[in-house]
Amino acid sequence: MKIVSKNIKHLRTLKNFSQEVLAEELKVTRSRIGSYEENRSSPTLDFLIDFSNYFKVPIDILLKNDLTKTKDVSFIEVGEKRVLFPIIVDEHNENLIEVVSTKASAGYLLGYDDPEYIEQLEKIKLPFLPTGKHRAFPIKGDSMLPMKDNSYVVAEFVEDILDVKNGTSYIIVTKNDGMTYKRVYNQIEEKGSLLLKPDNREYQSYEVPISEVLELWKFTCSINTQEYDEHELKLSSIIQMFNGLGVELELLKKSLV
Secondary structure, three states, rough: OOOHHHHHHHHHHHHHHHHHHHHHOOOHHHHHHHHHHHHOOOOOHHHHHHHHHOOOHHHHHHOOOOOOOOOOOOOOOOOOEEEEOOEEEEEEEEEEEEEEOOOHHHOHHHHOHHHHHHOEEEEOOOOOOOOOOEEEEEEEEOOOOOOOOOOOEEEEEEEOOOHHHOEEEEEEEOOOOEEEEEEEEEEEEOOOOEEEEOOOOOOOEEEEEHHHHEEEEEEEEEOOOOOHHHHHHHHHHHHHHHHHHHHHHHHHHHHHO
């Protein structure tokens, strides 16, 4: 039960609570809190339930995961009995983000809600990221030019699907299609769905019912693992120019109707 002891002490410390304050909040004695934190006795089931409810962390997370790697007690609740740890830190208290490698991406649909799967992902430091929970995802194909195949998109977790901003690019994880990177348009009120639109017009847009969406991550930055050659840069610029022209023509068409 050593992990539980560490977790109780760590979460209390993150709240800036003394043992006395936490004991008052949970209606137990201070000595009992001290005993649990020092691993001199095992927490009772009733205590674990109360502690879990107070900190909004599922009991199985308390029992299995070392929460001392987090530096924020406001865990993101994602559905029933699931949380995301907003910020993970290393031994030097520097922020880390998980990297879903190309190899690991094959199992992401099965492991996205498994703390053990997420725990084993590689982690990197990107000190320029804004505040928020970030994760890096691999890009496959050329539907989102000029993003190259095997590049990575670093994206911020979106807690509420209603916060989708039209025309912004997201990593979308769905029940049937797994993980994809597209520009998203909110059709929730009218159709109960999201419209996913690739930047490369050779690919078709398509709709995804919100009931199919498991996770949504908003683009923050990208990491290219290969250099562009001159031909690719010219081609990408031409495609972007025509895409932009298409948007302007659509707007003009609407204004004339």
